[in-house]
Amino acid sequence: MNWLQVAQGQAPLIIAIPHAGTNLQDVAGQFVSSWLARHDTDWWIDELYAFAAELGATILRTNVSRSVIDVNRDPSGASLYPGQATTGLCPVTTFDGKPLYRLAEPSEGEIARRRAAWFDPYHARLEAEITRLRGIHSRVVLYDAHSIRSRIPRLFASELPQFNIGTNNGVTCDQALSTAIVDICHARGQSFVLNGRFKGGWTTRNYGRPAAGIHAVQMELAIRGYLDEASSIDETNWPPRFDPDRASPLQLILSDILKACLAFAIH
Template sequence: MMEPMFDLIRGDGPLVISMPHCGTALSPGLAERLTPEALTLRDTDWHIPQLYAFAERLGATRLSARFSRCVVDLNRPPDGASLYPGQATTGLCPDTLFDGQPLYKDGQAPDAAEIAERVARYWRPYHDALAAELAQAKARHGFALLYDAHSIRSRVPRLFDGRLPDLNLGTARGTSAAPDLIAAVVATMERATAAEGLTCVADGRFVGGHITRFYGRPADDVHALQMELAQDQYMDEDAPPFAYRPDRAERLQRVLRPLLETLAGWRPDA
């Protein structure tokens, strides 16, 4: 029997939280093909379900991936088109780590047929489920809110200069959600980060991946935002076992909680 592709906790509110990069499972036979560095799963969005556990009290639905982005990246378009043309990034079935090191041993990278099989087996079920949850939320409330939850090491020179801000909100440059919703969330984020001594930016290095750009259709009453968090604010980001740090996470949650409350409490103009 095939292992489930994702975990689903369904709430009754309009907010759906997607966690496409928190999975750590590998497809059969993949571990033997990966380099030792890749096997640390360093590029995972570690502990994201734990960090956002409070969101269940807001009536949010949570969809979290079980399989690693090493298998297939759920936040990339199925045709593999680059989200950031001209910039360093990783692909649909990545062959490098964020820092440019090889993911696979020599000669072990997937070919086109294997990539297509992974899309069908792992990518498609997640997106079918996400689309269904958004449709249910919209049917129930007249609109749906999507929050795509991510994290990344605070310093990855190949992807961005210097240190990443602590909170990085992506709105597809203002197109993936209603302007008043974006303004409300940004205002809450700026106020909360200032109170906690953290930093933030909207539409900086990360403007939102495939999920935000594809599902965020304000004209159709689906509003999407992406959040990329600097991992050093809630965990040990440098080396395995990449431990969760409650002492740090509590401060970050004091920012994330009002941000999600603002999002979950928003209603479109009548």
């Protein structure tokens, strides 16, 4: 599967990257524009977390755009955030509410096709990696890596904190893990929230089973932490290029967070 990249490590840590993909596959012509279809990508998250391989982490990412199918949504189509604006399994709008499709939105049959082609294989491989590492370690941390624009009025009020940590209100991981992450953010003088607007998507909620030794946490970063984020975004300035020097200070904090995840797992 050339759309799914897996770098296997032996440490008890999996970094899942579901939204960094930009490939529109065989449905590109259905979108209003390719730029709009890629607008809400978690830009350069794979570059940002590339250092995790040196920690022995397993890194799993799909290059299929979330506009084609979102592998971090409930496959039943149920909203993860009832009563709040969000996007679905096969989104029909951007985060800002702009229509993605030129003509017809995906039918139930088309959604099922996309699920079979990309969603199901992604999660089958993720489950396989969890099982492999649980065969080695008594605890495994699944870290779902995301980023998002700092201000999206349709989704949330005001400006997001830099670090948005989700554990579905403490259900998906041991409190000691979330506390360790929060303590790092606090010590480094970073704005953060635990289980605020983003409490964890399908990956975190589906796999986080602390009693079974699987501790899942979602990290939603405000994208300003590693990219220059213009106040008004258009095709001339979005996405910004990835600059390693610009990203380095945030990577140092993320490195401490991932090391804390490993320390928790091997405790």
